[in-house]
Amino acid sequence: MEKWRAFRNSPRYEDAKGGVVKKGKNLLMTILQIILIVGISYVILSPVIGIVAQSFFSDADSANPMVYTIPIEGTLERYTTVITQMDYFRTLSNTLIYTVALTLIQVLICSMVGYGFARFDFPLKKLLFGCVVLMIVIPNHTIMLPQYMTFRSMGLMSEATPMYILTLFGTGLRAGLFIYIFNQFFRGLPKEIEEAAFVDGAGTWYTYFRIMLVNAMPAVITVTVFSLVWQYTDSFYSQLFRIPTDMLLAKRLSTLQNNISANLKIMNVRIQRLYVDAGVVLTILPLLILYLLLQRRFIEGVERSGIVG
Template sequence: MTIPAAGREKARAAPSFGPRPPRPRRVLLYAALVAGAVPTLLPFAWLVRSALMTDGQMFAAPPEWWPDPFEWGNFSGALTEQPFTRYFVNTLVIAVITVLGTVLTCAVAAFSFSRLRWRGRDVVFALLLSAVMLPYAVTIIPTFVMWQGLGALDTIIPLTVPAWFAGAAGGVFNVFLMRQFFLTIPFELDEAAYIDGASPWRVFWTIVMPLSKPAVVVVTIFTFVGTWNDFLGPLLYLSDQRDYTLSLGLASFQSMYITQWGYLMAASAAVIAPIIALFFFLQRYFIEGVTLTGIKN
């Protein structure tokens, strides 16, 4: 687009004052956000600081915040003293299978509760939500006895199969979250597809799921983080050290090298890194999914 000569003259004549100073309210808002973020980041900063220190520096009084010198050998020592590569692969396999099962089955259940009309739908959904009030500790023993009777102990079956049944293994919240997001999608899209001869399954895959990327990402993050950090499940069902997950590896590492705090801190920082990277790359969808969930029409 060509700017008229008069416009160019006016633009050149206009004085340039530089960027506007921030408003006082914006400054106060940023200050409050920074003040709230500092306590949240402090434990992670302490972890990284400890991972780069010797034991003497770590427990010095008063505390030292800056390693001098940097003890990079803690990372190499921690990753070689224990088979963390095998633990990482075991944890990743369990997490991927669990995420796939949770996202697929919870999405199907949420689609049925939100987009389909069938008798008793609201009653069944209310019964499903009532399972949230059941403490996890109450089901530990009967669940363990069930898997023991099925001969599934010391395998990843008890850690992955429940994820393929919506509502099991804490999936009730995921069903509720995805149902609330599906309700925000206009029903006119479904009706137009049904008029064209589409089946409910086709509507689910071609209309609802592509429009529900934020909700899918939120469920993915929640499930992945929960599986990655799970300690009680692997502790109950896994006894062979070759099948250990990262959480069990850290626990056994601490018991074997209780005085090597630098190794423990370095291994903990390495375990947390994939979760931070996952949230960093998916934070936009995560915030969008949490914000839009529950907003109808």
């Protein structure tokens, strides 16, 4: 007993007590973090898992109230039918050509505009950059009518030409955000890089394409991934300009349920949804493959580009 009292009054007791309390706090924080991560992951992934699982449901599984996630009589019939109804492979190739072309143009134009704002002084620079910020915060719906009237008067509806024109002039889908990303990244690069290039006799264009754009690869990858995904899944401009259905997989998906009803004479809405789930999986599959291939570079690009929130 005397030894215990002596130990309690010694500095070692306070150190041991502090260590136990610290370990307890760390353990509690770890448990809370795990609970938070699991909860958020469930909220995000649960609908996706449900869609993927239900795309394999048979008619009997969909009518069985005991089947929730794992099908008892799984089938691939939904996928084979959807591939035919959506003309999947031809539409996918058209979609990839369309989205890749727009993405390459957008990366080039937005990087040039962002570089110009970051490195050059010119009249009304702050006002013009304010317009770029307005492009980010103003919803597309507020300017859809003048855009529609302009391109309709030019006879460019029912084709993809309006999207190429908007992208070439730096006003395409999410262009304001991409210009801002490049501007912030180029501002973070030291000016000594360009000064050294100019001393060696390099011109402005050579310095931009061979030096600055190469050093801005994290921002390029970030913008490329964002642009590909948003162009691929765009429904606003595709509906506004009436882009042909066979050019965009997302538009094919939006008409899939009606096609299933009209072509296959399936009137049961629950069964129709199973085909739509299979269409959703086939639509997001290319994006998932893209993310898996570029995951590491994309995360590094987001970190180095200064994108937060």
